[in-house]
Each structure stands twice: as structure tokens, then as C-alpha cells.
Amino acid sequence: MSLPQQDLSRPPQEPPGRTFGWFIMAAVSLALACGLCEALASLLLGTRQGILSWKTGNSVKVLIAAPAVYLLVFLPASTLFALLDRALKQRWADVAMIFSFISLLGISLTTLMRPWFSAGTSVLLGLGMASVAIRIYTSNRTRWGFALVRSAPWLVAATLLIGVIGTGSTAIAERLAIARLPAIAASAPNVLLIVMDTQRADHLTAYGYSRATTPRLGRLADEGVSFTWATSPAVTTLPSHSSMMTGQLVGEHGAGVNSRLFLDRRFPTLAEQMRGSGYLTGGFVANTYWTGRHTGLNRGFIHYEDFYGSLMDGFTRTVMGRAIAYQIFPMIGQVDIPGRKRAEDVNRELLGWLDSHRGRPFFAFLNYFDVHAPYRPPQGWAGRFSPPGDSVARTRKIEIGAWNEGTVPDSAVLAAWRDRYDESLLYLDHQIGVLLDSLAARHLLEHTIVIVTGDHGESFGEHGTVHHGATLYLEQIRVPLILWGPGRIPAGKRVDRAVDLRAIPATVLEVAGLPAAGSHRRSLLTYLDPADSTAEPAISEGPRVPGNPPTWQTGKGWVKSVATQRWHLIQFESGNRELYDLRADPAELRDLAAVPELRDTLTVLERGLPGTLGASSASRSPR
Amino acid sequence: MHLLGFSLVLYVGPDQILPLTSILGAIGGALMIFWRQVVGLFRRIRSVFVRE
Numbered sequence: 281m282s283l284p285q286q287d288l289s290r291p292p293q294e295p296p297g298r299t300f301g302w303f304i305m306a307a308v309s310l311a312l313a314c315g316l317c318e319a320l321a322s323l324l325l326g327t328r329q330g331i332l333s334w335k336t337g338n339s340v341k342v343l344i345a346a347p348a349v350y351l352l353v354f355l356p357a358s359t360l361f362a363l364l365d366r367a368l369k370q371r372w373a374d375v376a377m378i379f380s381f382i383s384l385l386g387i388s389l390t391t392l393m394r395p396w397f398s399a400g401t402s403v404l405l406g407l408g409m410a411s412v413a414i415r416i417y418t419s420n421r422t423r424w425g426f427a428l429v430r431s432a433p434w435l436v437a438a439t440l441l442i443g444v445i446g447t448g449s450t451a452i453a454e455r456l457a458i459a460r461l462p463a464i465a466a467s468a469p470n471v472l473l474i475v476m477d478t479q480r481a482d483h484l485t486a487y488g489y490s491r492a493t494t495p496r497l498g499r500l501a502d503e504g505v506s507f508t509w510a511t512s513p514a515v516t517t518l519p520s521h522s523s524m525m526t527g528q529l530v531g532e533h534g535a536g537v538n539s540r541l542f543l544d545r546r547f548p549t550l551a552e553q554m555r556g557s558g559y560l561t562g563g564f565v566a567n568t569y570w571t572g573r574h575t576g577l578n579r580g581f582i583h584y585e586d587f588y589g590s591l592m593d594g595f596t597r598t599v600m601g602r603a604i605a606y607q608i609f610p611m612i613g614q615v616d617i618p619g620r621k622r623a624e625d626v627n628r629e630l631l632g633w634l635d636s637h638r639g640r641p642f643f644a645f646l647n648y649f650d651v652h653a654p655y656r657p658p659q660g661w662a663g664r665f666s667p668p669g670d671s672v673a674r675t676r677k678i679e680i681g682a683w684n685e686g687t688v689p690d691s692a693v694l695a696a697w698r699d700r701y702d703e704s705l706l707y708l709d710h711q712i713g714v715l716l717d718s719l720a721a722r723h724l725l726e727h728t729i730v731i732v733t734g735d736h737g738e739s740f741g742e743h744g745t746v747h748h749g750a751t752l753y754l755e756q757i758r759v760p761l762i763l764w765g766p767g768r769i770p771a772g773k774r775v776d777r778a779v780d781l782r783a784i785p786a787t788v789l790e791v792a793g794l795p796a797a798g799s800h801r802r803s804l805l806t807y808l809d810p811a812d813s814t815a816e817p818a819i820s821e822g823p824r825v826p827g828n829p830p831t832w833q834t835g836k837g838w839v840k841s842v843a844t845q846r847w848h849l850i851q852f853e854s855g856n857r858e859l860y861d862l863r864a865d866p867a868e869l870r871d872l873a874a875v876p877e878l879r880d881t882l883t884v885l886e887r888g889l890p891g892t893l894g895a896s897s898a899s900r901s902p903r
Numbered sequence: 904m905h906l907l908g909f910s911l912v913l914y915v916g917p918d919q920i921l922p923l924t925s926i927l928g929a930i931g932g933a934l935m936i937f938w939r940q941v942v943g944l945f946r947r948i949r950s951v952f953v954r955e
Contacts, residue, residue, distance in 0.1 A: 402928075407935075408934070
């Protein structure tokens with residue numbers, strides 16, 4: 281069909297009238313085209329680590345999600361423009377609609393490139409793109425209006441095709457990866473690594489807490505080995521998980537250091553080693569901010585479930601969806617994390633994956649996000665510890681924690697936070713029990729080694745801080761650590777020597793009967809030998825985070841600490857030190873660094889600390 | 904001169920990139936918005952120096 285032509289040398293034509301149907305069809309075309317543009321930009325930017333920010337990680341499912349979100353926004357908007365067109369009879373509503381939609385696309389695309397463009401520049405570029413589009417459109421409104429409507433069915437077909445090919449290719453790639461796995465003995469045990477995000481040790485009943493928060497984990501500890509002084513290598517999620525996956529110090533792997541918000545490829549990960557030995561590897565994570573695939577923690581996993589756990593999460597995978605979910609929804613009282621993946625969702629993902637891949641030993645890594653701020657226990661669990669009518673100050677923003685302004689609320693709010701944290705833990709403990717029972721029903725549990733830990737702790741006002749990422753005091757670094765495995769892990773053992781989570785790769789490789797290639801850490805199993813009294817220092821590090829409040833240790837500079845069964849030394853970039861006797865002063869209130877009689881103790885502890893503060897990875901050649 | 908160039912390369916990091924690219928992006932955005940006016944202005948300036 282030939283399109284109407286316009287001679288630009290003639291005076292402008294009378295603007296064509298637009299029907300209601302035209303507005304709808306044009307909106308469909310623009311929504312699908314804009315959605316595909318943002319999806320492709322997102323995927324393209326995601327191919328290079330460090331460009332996408334902590335909220336903007338994505339997967340190939342964005343090819344479906346982004347057009348859908350644009351449709352969700354553009355279609356209702358187009359009806360408004362159509363009504364305006366009818367009401368005002370000025371015949372500019374089509375121009376206004378196209379200008380608005382292209383502006384939104386431009387702002388979205390440049391917002392994705394936030395490392396390069398400020399918010400103001402994004403708006404200017406968006407308006408600029410829309411201006412160019414409008415100049416083209418108004419050069420021949422009849423022709424372009426016709427083209428917009430005509431392209432709608434083609435764009436629908438193209439979007440569906442691209443979506444199916446994109447998501448289908450992931451499934452095919454996984455099948456090929458499984459087919460290429462080397463042979464492995466059927467007797468090799470399964471390994472289930474469970475990380476409870478933000479779980480401090482002393483809120484578990486098994487670790488001496490007064491509340492019955494963790495009956496199921498208590499049973500697991502009774503039937504396995506619990507490490508009473510386990511510390512996390514870092515006080516935020518990404519560096520701590522990176523240490524758990526590589527066995528390296530934060531200063532060595534560098535994830536979370538100097539604005540590098542990803543784990544680079546220099547060190548082999550535990551998942552890579554397990555996969556290389558024939559294990560089926562799967563990661564199922566709920567903290568999509570800091571364990572999503574954009575952080576590099578998915579390296580080595582054949583299957584990785586992070587984003588798109590719910591429709592709401594899919595909505596937040598686009599720039600417009602995020603803006604609505606994080607800025608507008610809180611105004612109407614929705615202050616929980618949009619699309620927060622609950623433990624039951626993580627369990628469902630894992631069990632679904634296991635059901636479709638039977639017959640080969642698996643290594644599964646789970647990250648549960650239920651106890652993380654904002655403290656919002658699910659319905660049915662809220663109120664188990666908090667008094668009736670308890671009121672947490674109502675906010676109009678999503679308080680994710682860690683990255684707050686550093687103010688400590690009053691004691692009533694802190695008490696309410698603690699209650700809700702414990703209620704969330706009670707729910708999580710129940711869900712871990714549900715998962716273990718489900719594995720037992722599938723006859724998988726008896727062949728499975730279970731490791732349960734946390735990536736860092738959480739403060740509730742201790743040492744003048746809340747949440748985490750602020751200090752290296754015990755409330756932020758001491759985490760639970762339980763090993764369980766019938767016939768492979770001794771039952772009912774407690775290890776009181778200090779260990780840190782860098783030992784996890786060596787431990788997993790040992791229980792799986794695999795060589796610990798490249799790992800310089802000792803396995804946690806070696807601590808079970810009562811005759812062996814040697815210990816590696818338990819190290820924690822806190823990189824300086826620009827923007828953290830100056831009242832925080834990590835706001836002033838790098839900080840590192842070494843813990844033993846009795847002592848905890850914290851050393852600051854400024855050269856200051858703090859020393860605590862954990863046996864006499866577990867709350868770390870009396871600094872003993874200046875006590876002359878403890879000078880030798882201090883010297884011995886200092887020898888256990890990494891040589892330099894800050895990233896030391898440049899001097900290592902790991903791979 | 905070489906030393907100056909080398910120093911400038913060392914100086915460019917993420918903190919410097921954001922303002923630089925933001926300014927360039929803002930100029931690009933403004934140019935796209937006011938393209939006709941900018942072209943008109945250039946034509947007028949050109950007509951002062953070049954007689955048709």
C-alpha cells in the first residue's frame with residue numbers, strides 16, 4: 281500500500297484528525313518499540329560488569345517485561361490523550377502523546393546509564409530525543425500516523441517472537457551445559473548452602489537467645505556441628521558472599537571496594553569448581569540487589585533464579601516500574617521491598633528445579649532475604665513476639681537498611697524492630713524446616729550436606745548504629761554456622777574456636793570429596809579434631825564507603841578486625857585500635873587496647889591481620 | 904607536555920567521568936531541543952560574514 285506523500289515546499293497541511301482507535305494503536309506501537317529498546321539497552325549494558333546499579337540488574341525476561349510495563353503505562357495514558365483530543369479539538373494531542381512517550385523512553389534509557397549521566401542530564405536528553413522525534417513526526421503527520429498504526433500488529437508479533445527466542449535460548453543453554461557436565465559418582469553427596477541474609481547469631485535459640493526463634497535450626501544444630509564463634513568476612517552482602525564463594529578476603533577479591541559493585545573473574549568460585557567436577561549447580565537468591573547476576577555471584581551456576589520471582593519484581597525491572605514502585609507506592613503505604621521474594625518462593629524455585637533435574641548430585645546455594653530490613657514479617661507471623669497494637673513509626677519510604685542516614689531511633693522503635701526481626705526469623709526457620717521436609721519426602725535429604733549461615737549481622741542500636749555495614753563489632757559480624765549431614769558430619773558437636781566464612785569453599789569441597797584446588801583456606805571439618813589446637817585468624821573487613829555517615833567506622837576509612845575465641849581486635853585506617861575481651865565483655869563496651877599488660881596479646885593478634893588496609897588484590901595472581 | 908597529558912589521563916576516574924559526560928549529555932540534549940534555533944543562529948552569523 282502506498283503511503284500519502286507530502287511536499288515539504290508547500291505550506292503545512294491541516295493536521296489530520298485522530299480517532300480513538302488511532303490513539304490506542306499508536307500507543308501499542310510506541311509501547312512495544314520503547315519496551316524493546318529499553319530491554320535491549322538493559323541487556324547490552326548488563327554484558328559489562330559494573331554499569332548496572334544495585335537496583336537495575338536484569339535477565340533475558342526483560343524482553344517480555346519491559347514491553348508489558350510500557351503497555352501498562354502507555355495504554356491508559358493514550359486514552360487520556362484521546363479524550364483530550366475530543367474535548368479540546370485542537371488536534372495536538374497526538375503530538376503531545378508522542379512527545380511524552382518518547383521523553384519517557386529517553387529518560388529511561390539514560391537513567392540506565394546512571395554511572396555516566398546525572399538525573400538532570402537524563403531529563404534533558406529525554407526531552408531532546410522527544411524533540412527530534414516530534415520534528416520527524418510533524419514533517420508528515422499523515423504518513424507517520426499511518427505508519428504507527430500499521431506497525432502495531434508487526435510489533436506485537438516481533439515482541440512475542442523475541443521474548444520466546446530470548447527465554448527459550450536460556451533454557452537451551454542450560455540443557456547444553458548439563459549435557460556437557462563431566463561424569464560424577466552417584467554416591468557423591470548433594471550440598472545445600474543456605475545463607476540467611478542479615479542473620480546475627482545471637483538471635484538464634486541455638487546460640488543462646490532467650491526467645492524460641494529457631495526450633496528447627498536448633499534441631500539441625502543438635503544433629504550436626506555448630507560453630508559458636510563464626511564471623512563474616514564483611515558487613516555487607518556482596519563482599520561477604522564473594523568471600524564465601526571464593527575463600528578470599530574482601531581486600532583480595534575487591535567486590536564492594538571502591539565503588540566496584542561486582543565480583544570480577546580473577547578468582548575461581550565454589551560453584552565453578554563444583555560444576556567442573558560434575559555437580560549440577562543452582563543458585564536461588566532473594567536479595568536481588570546484592571546477589572543478582574549483575575553482581576557476578578552467579579558465576580559457575582548452571583541455573584540462577586534471581587529476578588522475576590513475582591509480577592511486582594518484573595514491574596521493577598524497568599526504569600518506569602522502579603520509579604513507580606519505589607517513589608509512588610510508598611506514598612500509599614506500600615513500604616515493603618517491591619516484589620520481595622519470600623523464603624517459600626525460594627523453596628518453590630529450588631524444589632521445582634530439583635524435580636526437573638533428578639539423578640545427578642547437586643550443589644544448591646540459597647539466599648533468604650526475610651529478616652532483612654524493612655522488618656516486615658509475613659501475615660500470620662507478625663505479632664508472635666510484638667505486643668498487640670505495637671506501632672512501628674509509619675514511614676513514607678522503603679527503608680531497606682544499611683544505606684540509611686545513620687540515625688538511631690528511640691528505644692521503642694528499636695524494640696519493635698527487634699520483635700519484627702525475630703518474627704521474620706521464626707517464619708524463616710519454619711520455611712527452612714518445610715524445605716528440609718520436602719527434600720526428605722523426595723529421598724534427597726539423606727544424601728545432602730546442609731550448611732546454614734548468615735552473610736553478616738545486624739545492629740539494633742548497639743555502638744550507636746542500626747542495620748549493617750557500619751562497624752565491625754560483634755553484632756554485625758557474628759553469624760550462625762551449622763553443618764549437618766547424616767553419616768558425614770558428626771552429630772551434636774559444638775566448636776568454640778573462631779572461624780570465618782572464607783572456610784566454606786574448602787569445607788564444601790572436602791565434604792564432596794573433591795580436591796581443594798587453589799584454596800588456601802582450611803576446611804571447617806579440621807576444627808572437629810580435638811587434638812588440633814591450631815586456628816586460622818577469623819578476619820572481617822569493612823571497606824571505606826564514600827557517603828557512609830562519619831559516625832560509622834566504615835564512613836571514616838577502611839577497618840579490619842581479627843577474632844579469636846577470646847579476643848577481638850579492631851584496627852582502623854587512622855591507626856587507632858580497639859581490643860575487647862569477648863569472654864568478660866561480649867557486648868564490647870570496654871576497650872582494652874591501651875592496657876599495658878595486653879601489649880603482647882595485641883601484637884600476636886595484629887600478626888593475624890591482613891598486611892595492608894585496602895584492596896591488596898593487585899599483588900596476587902589467583903587464577 | 905607528555906607529562907601533562909599523562910597526568911590528565913591519571914586524573915580521569917569515575918568521579919570525573921560523571922560530571923564530564925553529564926555536561927556533554929546536557930549540551931547534546933539542549934542541542935536536540937533547540938536544533939532549529941541553533942541552526943538559524945549559525946545561518947545568521949554566517950550571513951554576516953559570507954555574502955550570498
